[in-house]
Amino acid sequence: MNKASINILLVEDNPSDAKLLQQTLWHLGKEKWHVVHLERLSDALSACSKRVFDIVLLDLSLPDSQGLKTLAKFSTAAPNVPIVVLTGFDDEDIALQAVANSVQDYLVKGQITPKLLEHVIRYAIERGQILNQLQECQHRLRGVFKQTPQSIVLVTCSGMIVEMNQSALNLWGTQQQDCVGKPLWELESWNLSSANPGWLKSIIAKAADGESLRHELHLRGANDAMLWIDFSVRPLKDETGKVVLLIVEAWDISEQKRAEAEMIKAWQQERELNEMKSSFVSMVSHEFRNPMSVIRTAIELLESYNHQLSDPQRSKYFGKIQTAIRQMQQLLDEVLFWGKSDAGKLQYEPTLLDLQNFCSELTQNLQLSANGKHQIIFRFQGKPTPVLVDENLLRYILTNLLSNAIKYSPQGGVIQFDVICQDDTLTFQIQDSGIGIPIKDQQLLFETFHRASNVGSIPGTGLGLSIVKKCVELHQGQICLESQVGVGTTFTVKLSLNHQSPQSLELIESGSDLQSLNHKSHRLSAGKNA
Numbered sequence: 208m209n210k211a212s213i214n215i216l217l218v219e220d221n222p223s224d225a226k227l228l229q230q231t232l233w234h235l236g237k238e239k240w241h242v243v244h245l246e247r248l249s250d251a252l253s254a255c256s257k258r259v260f261d262i263v264l265l266d267l268s269l270p271d272s273q274g275l276k277t278l279a280k281f282s283t284a285a286p287n288v289p290i291v292v293l294t295g296f297d298d299e300d301i302a303l304q305a306v307a308n309s310v311q312d313y314l315v316k317g318q319i320t321p322k323l324l325e326h327v328i329r330y331a332i333e334r335g336q337i338l339n340q341l342q343e344c345q346h347r348l349r350g351v352f353k354q355t356p357q358s359i360v361l362v363t364c365s366g367m368i369v370e371m372n373q374s375a376l377n378l379w380g381t382q383q384q385d386c387v388g389k390p391l392w393e394l395e396s397w398n399l400s401s402a403n404p405g406w407l408k409s410i411i412a413k414a415a416d417g418e419s420l421r422h423e424l425h426l427r428g429a430n431d432a433m434l435w436i437d438f439s440v441r442p443l444k445d446e447t448g449k450v451v452l453l454i455v456e457a458w459d460i461s462e463q464k465r466a467e468a469e470m471i472k473a474w475q476q477e478r479e480l481n482e483m484k485s486s487f488v489s490m491v492s493h494e495f496r497n498p499m500s501v502i503r504t505a506i507e508l509l510e511s512y513n514h515q516l517s518d519p520q521r522s523k524y525f526g527k528i529q530t531a532i533r534q535m536q537q538l539l540d541e542v543l544f545w546g547k548s549d550a551g552k553l554q555y556e557p558t559l560l561d562l563q564n565f566c567s568e569l570t571q572n573l574q575l576s577a578n579g580k581h582q583i584i585f586r587f588q589g590k591p592t593p594v595l596v597d598e599n600l601l602r603y604i605l606t607n608l609l610s611n612a613i614k615y616s617p618q619g620g621v622i623q624f625d626v627i628c629q630d631d632t633l634t635f636q637i638q639d640s641g642i643g644i645p646i647k648d649q650q651l652l653f654e655t656f657h658r659a660s661n662v663g664s665i666p667g668t669g670l671g672l673s674i675v676k677k678c679v680e681l682h683q684g685q686i687c688l689e690s691q692v693g694v695g696t697t698f699t700v701k702l703s704l705n706h707q708s709p710q711s712l713e714l715i716e717s718g719s720d721l722q723s724l725n726h727k728s729h730r731l732s733a734g735k736n737a
């Protein structure tokens with residue numbers, strides 16, 4: 208067999224037709240062709256399974272198969288072999304139907320000239336090759352369309368769904384048969400989305416006019432999960448520039464959004480921390496500078512005029528030094544306490560406490576340190592039985608609230624301090640008739656370093672209430688306030704008496720004597736600290 212020759216399978220049961228065709232081929236040049244002649248379809252199919260043919264000249268009326276069935280069987284068994292149908296005068300119709308069914312061409316027996324035969328064979332082979340390449344290309348593209356993780360929906364210019372790839376079906380939680388032919392905006396996922404049908408229709412109309420559009424959307428995906436998607440609609444144009452289809456793509460960017468949000472949060476936290484550090488430094492330096500300058504001035508006066516000063520004058524300056532030192536001590540304590548609470552090191556260590564006595568002593572101490580313009584009225588309601596609370600944390604809470612009430616009532620006046628011990632709740636209420644707190648500041652007071660806009664020259668760091676809040680939370684309690692500028696402020700703290708740590712349970716079970724219980728509790732916390 209000549210290497211360059213064309214392998215022809217001639218399937219023809221009429222010996223004279225077959226002979227005529229072979230003679231015509233020889234006439235065109237024997238070396239050009241290698242012809243295998245068979246009379247039955249079954250033999251032809253078996254020959255195709257054993258070797259490769261460049262073309263088949265196929266008579267449709269064979270002893271073992273008739274008409275278009277012959278064609279169907281042959282093209283199923285040998286899909287890549289180009290077919291030229293051989294037909295008689297009377298069945299040209301069938302030949303035309305065959306051509307419509309992927310046959311390359313047909314030849315009418317009795318009208319076959321050598322030139323025509325060569326032309327038809329060569330043209331059919333070439334067309335067959337082009338078709339094969341096209342099919343391969345289409346196969347590849349469909350593979351990409353089907354398997355890409357990008358979700359792609361093809362829609363008509365009026366928004367009707369033509370096809371969705373697998374990723375799109377997964378993303379939109381639908382089936383091909385349920386969505387093809389439906390408008391895009393009728394997919395269920397849009398129900399809870401940030402896009403509405405009107406908006407989608409306008410996007411489709413713009414894309415049909417040739418525009419490419421892209422948006423980030425929030426919508427309900429499969430399994431009812433809310434997703435962020437990168438959504439785009441692009442026109443697909445033919446070679447004349449006419450928009451023939453729209454490509455709707457969606458990419459699930461929920462993970463990316465989550466990571467973005469976390470990054471922004473971390474960045475904000477870092478910024479807040481930096482702001483806090485700088486306000487902390489300026490606050491501490493400012494708050495220390497005042498008492499230090501008082502001490503310096505008092506010492507300078509005592510040094511320079513010691514002999515001229517009377518005893519009462521001298522003790523007045525010593526008193527100022529002591530007050531300034533106390534202020535600095537208090538500030539240091541507060542900073543240390545805050546440091547502990549900020550590092551999460553504040554611990555809830557309850558002991559049984561005679562609450563009435565504790566509050567009464569606290570009131571007396573604060574009354575003594577107030578400058579005489581204020582009167583603290585303490586009232587207790589409820590049974591005077593011991594309660595289980597953290598004494599240190601409670602002292603911090605009450606001292607701060609009462610000091611604030613004194614400090615922010617510069618005109619003096621009465622401060623009501625009510626303690627109500629009822630069922631499993633302890634309520635503390637501290638009411639003053641001081642400067643009050645503007646509404647815009649009220650929500651922010653529990654944030655570190657926040658001071659209301661009306662404090663004027665009243666000293667303070669803005670740390671107290673943020674620590675108070677943490678102490679209250681450690682008791683699983685709540686703190687709230689009511690205030691009106693120029694009228695006064697009421698802080699209310701509610702602590703739950705049911706909040707029991709393992710130590711507190713042990714204390715309750717082991718007896719009722721207050722002294723021994725307190726002693727035991729101290730040992731417990733000491734052991735824990737050790």
Ligand code: ATP
Nearest residue numbers: 611612615643658659667668669670671672673696
């Ligand atoms: P310090 O840390 O020394 O207590 P501070 O009193 O400024 O300083 P907080 O106790 O945290 O800080 O109070 C925060 C702010 O709340 C105060 O600066 C003040 O503006 C406002 N405030 C608190 N209590 C009262 C009150 N009883 N009356 C009016 N304003 C108050």
Ligand code: MG
Nearest residue numbers: 611667671672
């Ligand atoms: Mg304060």
